[in-house]
Amino acid sequence: MxxxxxxxxxxxxxxxxxxxxxxxxxxxxxxxxxxxxxxxxxxxxxxxxxxxxxxxxxxxxxxxxxxxxxxxxxxxxxxxxxxxxxxxxxxxxxxxxxxxxxxxxxxxxxxxxxxxxxxxxxxxxxxxxxxxxxxxxxxxxxxxxxxxGKSLMFMITNSLRVGLFTDHVPVKDVANHITPKLIEDKINTLYTSLKQDFRIQKPKIAVLGINPHTGDNGVIGSEDDEVLRPTLKAIQEKGKLVYGPYAADSFFGSNTYQSFDAVIASYHDQGLVPFKTLSFGQGVNFTAGLNKVxxxxxxxxxxxxAGKGLANENSFKEAVFSAINIYKNRSDYEYLTANPLKKASKK
Structure with a gap:
């Protein structure tokens, strides 16, 4: 190493x-x-x-x-x-x-x-x-x-991790982008990253709904009931601890996020507004799922x-530390995966 x-x-x-x-x-x-x-x-x-x-x-x-x-x-x-x-x-x-x-x-x-x-x-x-x-x-x-690799925009701090189903997509197009395949791909990418990059053996993931109040049984849109819920159920049946969809408006204010290793939001501002409110200046944008860090x-x-000497470097410094830590975690994970006897000897 x-x-x-x-x-x-x-x-x-x-x-x-x-x-x-x-x-x-x-x-x-x-x-x-x-x-x-x-x-x-x-x-x-x-x-x-x-x-x-x-x-x-x-x-x-x-x-x-x-x-x-x-x-x-x-x-x-x-x-x-x-x-x-x-x-x-x-x-x-x-x-x-x-x-x-x-x-x-x-x-x-x-x-x-x-x-x-x-x-x-x-x-x-x-x-x-x-x-x-x-x-x-x-x-x-x-x-x-x-x-x-399959990239995932993943905002991280020590106490909060938020991924996105869609990132730089206009709000009017979000629902059309969120398909069963995209949901499964993004959750699989997040799940793998939590294991190899953050050393979380059995990740617990929360998923936020697409519509306000997750559609209110179809009153405010059918996507949560027709697309999101059945896809999450199928993923759960494969053994992953994935829960939701949760109504986004109360999820962070009620501190529900603290019960999970990561949260995945349906669109950019749904995830980044609470993330930056809770951690601005300390957060890091990590592109999970790529072959490199x-x-x-x-x-x-x-x-x-700009140019006034007023910029705060804390978030950039955290980005450097996070890159180093993720690199080390991923290197350890790859080594132990390739050498299962070494992994067993550590138990």
């Missing part, structure tokens, strides 16, 4: 006009972070030098042109470009979006090639990254295509405070 500081954390720089650069620098200004991992930021030495001056950062970095040159236990910067970039904090700029994608693509290639162990992505602007060569709603969809903070580019 790898020593902690030998776990290589690749970091995509995100939108340079947002707070990504600031929270990355603030996270790794604490030299103790190097005891947990070796960070590699995919950007450029010139860009990081500019950001250091902007935020009066004393961090020392090691610039490299290929991954083989990285220094373990140091703050590394992988040069993805050589030119100076005009950074205008707080402004949306398609050119800046191009640099965000260049960083993401280089980091993803390194992840696929096993040159880095995990990927942590700083926030992007979903609008300014769009082009004829990059047409994805965001990180999750792009990484699902590149890395393989990717996390990100639970917030966006925050243009309104």
């Amino acid at each position: 790898k020593e902690a500081e030998n776990i290589i954390v690749g970091i995509s720089i995100g939108d340079l006009n947002g707070i990504g650069g600031e929270i990355i620098l603030k996270t790794f200004e604490d030299s103790r972070m190097m005891e947990f991992c070796t960070p590699v930021v995919f950007a450029s030495a010139k860009t990081i030098t500019f950001l250091k001056k902007q935020f009066n950062s004393e961090i020392k970095f090691h610039a490299v042109n290929n991954i083989e040159q990285i220094a373990l236990g140091k703050f590394n910067v992988f040069n993805c470009w050589n030119e100076n970039v005009k950074i205008e904090f707080g402004k949306e700029n398609p050119k800046i979006g191009e640099y965000a994608i260049k960083s993401l693509q280089k980091a993803t290639h390194a992840l696929k090639s096993n040159q880095i162990d995990v990927l942590v992505t700083a926030p992007i602007n979903k609008h300014n990254i769009q082009s004829k060569d990059f047409n994805f709603p965001g990180h999750t969809d792009y990484l699902a295509k590149e890395l393989g 990717r996390t990100s903070p639970d917030h966006g580019t925050a243009y309104e405070i």
Whole structure:
């Protein structure tokens, strides 16, 4: 198994006009972070030098042109470009979006090639990254295509985990997207992730309804009764501890979520509004189900405070720690699964 500081954390720089650069620098200004991992930021030495001056950062970095040159236990910067970039904090700029994608693509290639162990992505602007060569709603969809597996948007903290049946889907289309196959695929992905990534042997999962009050016996929609309930029953009959559907309006306020290892919501805001209300600044966005580990903070580019030195790095720092912990858990799980006698000897 790898020593902690030998776990290589690749970091995509995100939108340079947002707070990504600031929270990355603030996270790794604490030299103790190097005891947990070796960070590699995919950007450029010139860009990081500019950001250091902007935020009066004393961090020392090691610039490299290929991954083989990285220094373990140091703050590394992988040069993805050589030119100076005009950074205008707080402004949306398609050119800046191009640099965000260049960083993401280089980091993803390194992840696929096993040159880095995990990927942590700083926030992007979903609008300014769009082009004829990059047409994805965001990180999750792009990484699902590149890395393989069945992805699940999974928001996590120590006390709350929320997955989604549908993520970046317009509300008017949600019900049509939630099919028996999608329900089963997402629950299976969540169940596997809880076992291999979080060391939960027999996960207990709650499912939130599609309609208000789970349809009130068909008065407010039939999808919960005709699609969700029978699919959940079939999954339960296969031995999984999956319960619901629960009415979403009272589920979190009543603390019912505390009785489960994870919750899966039907659509984006149904799950993320309570999640961010309960854990904002400490939450992590984890893309479960992929062949590699990717996390990100639970917030966006925050243009309104970008460049002012006001950004809070806690969520990004938690994303780094979560990526490391999930990587370790998954490595242990794969090792013990491949060596059942070792697993038996630990009992």
